[in-house]
Amino acid sequence: MSDTPETQVRENSNPDRSAKTRQLLGMKGAAPGEKSIWKIRLQLMKPITWIPLIWGVVCGAASSGNYTWTLEDFLIAAACMLLAGPLMAGYTQTLNDFYDRDLDAINEPYRPIPSGVISIPQVVTQILVLLFAGVALSYGLDVWAQHEFPIITCLCLGGAFLSYIYSAPPLKLKKNGWLGNYALGASYIALPWWTGHALFGNLTSTIVVLTLFYSLAGLGIAIVNDFKSVEGDRQLGLQSLPVMFGVGTAAWICVLMIDIFQAGVAVYLISIQQNLYATILLLLVIPQITFQDMYFLRNPLENDVKYQASAQPFLVLGMLVVGLALGHAV
Numbered sequence: 001m002s003d004t005p006e007t008q009v010r011e012n013s014n015p016d017r018s019a020k021t022r023q024l025l026g027m028k029g030a031a032p033g034e035k036s037i038w039k040i041r042l043q044l045m046k047p048i049t050w051i052p053l054i055w056g057v058v059c060g061a062a063s064s065g066n067y068t069w070t071l072e073d074f075l076i077a078a079a080c081m082l083l084a085g086p087l088m089a090g091y092t093q094t095l096n097d098f099y100d101r102d103l104d105a106i107n108e109p110y111r112p113i114p115s116g117v118i119s120i121p122q123v124v125t126q127i128l129v130l131l132f133a134g135v136a137l138s139y140g141l142d143v144w145a146q147h148e149f150p151i152i153t154c155l156c157l158g159g160a161f162l163s164y165i166y167s168a169p170p171l172k173l174k175k176n177g178w179l180g181n182y183a184l185g186a187s188y189i190a191l192p193w194w195t196g197h198a199l200f201g202n203l204t205s206t207i208v209v210l211t212l213f214y215s216l217a218g219l220g221i222a223i224v225n226d227f228k229s230v231e232g233d234r235q236l237g238l239q240s241l242p243v244m245f246g247v248g249t250a251a252w253i254c255v256l257m258i259d260i261f262q263a264g265v266a267v268y269l270i271s272i273q274q275n276l277y278a279t280i281l282l283l284l285v286i287p288q289i290t291f292q293d294m295y296f297l298r299n300p301l302e303n304d305v306k307y308q309a310s311a312q313p314f315l316v317l318g319m320l321v322v323g324l325a326l327g328h329a330v
Contacts, residue, residue: 040112041126046093050085053192055316057084060196062323063207065330067200076144080152080199083137084192088156091130092163092187096174098123099167106232131160141199151198159191177226177241178219185218189319207326214265214322220257221315223250224308227300242300251300255292259285262318269325277325284318287311 057080061067067077097104097113098120105114112118138156145152165171166183174180190211197203226233226240230247233240241250262285269278291311295303
């Protein structure tokens, strides 16, 4: 039996809805033509990127060993997630789009700035509003936690500065595949983790060093994002790892970084007698390796999004396992 006209219309409209959803989330393959300024501003903030930072706050709260399921702690943790995700990640993504407008004109011309649907003054205003709101909220969190030294405010300012030198000349860390991707990995793992931990406990050197080590796995995740823009990177002289080493070699560097440094964290958990948590973490690495072989290593240019959707849930669950282990060891 042939499809009815109504069925065909619904099927034909599904790609449009999918493209619009991707546009709103700030994902690759978005649809052009959005008119609402607030949706355009949200697209600049790339909500899809907020999730790992929000999760990092959760892991930090868990590793402090002091989070309790009271209404007060829940609300203050939610405020910290607002800081890490919509405000500071939104600031970072908007800033990055501002400085990447020439690159996006090649790789993603539908993005708000190269497509001309938002003006440069409007973008600058958004960057400043998000930054000042983030700093104000971080100071409020320090006041709530009764910190003598405003550590959360300093972490917020440090993260803002790191975002700036990652995106802006003359340093523009993202021009260097190693430095840029590690800065990105640390921003997505270490910084929100430190913030969540400091909110409910004392941030120690052990937590700092361990999460910086863990961020080397995040470096591998950051490399995945470079494959979608390899052609534009070549044209503009950006030394991403796929440009430096070729697509195949960069894919292997990526997966080895992801797997080896998670295993290294598991070894640390064993050293502090958290054997059950270490075992769970290693078990969570196995499906990541499976999806690396199924999707990413076979065709990283075509399967980068499919690989991330399949494998990253296991990586972020592993982060929470580590947070719980550290909180249990306190």
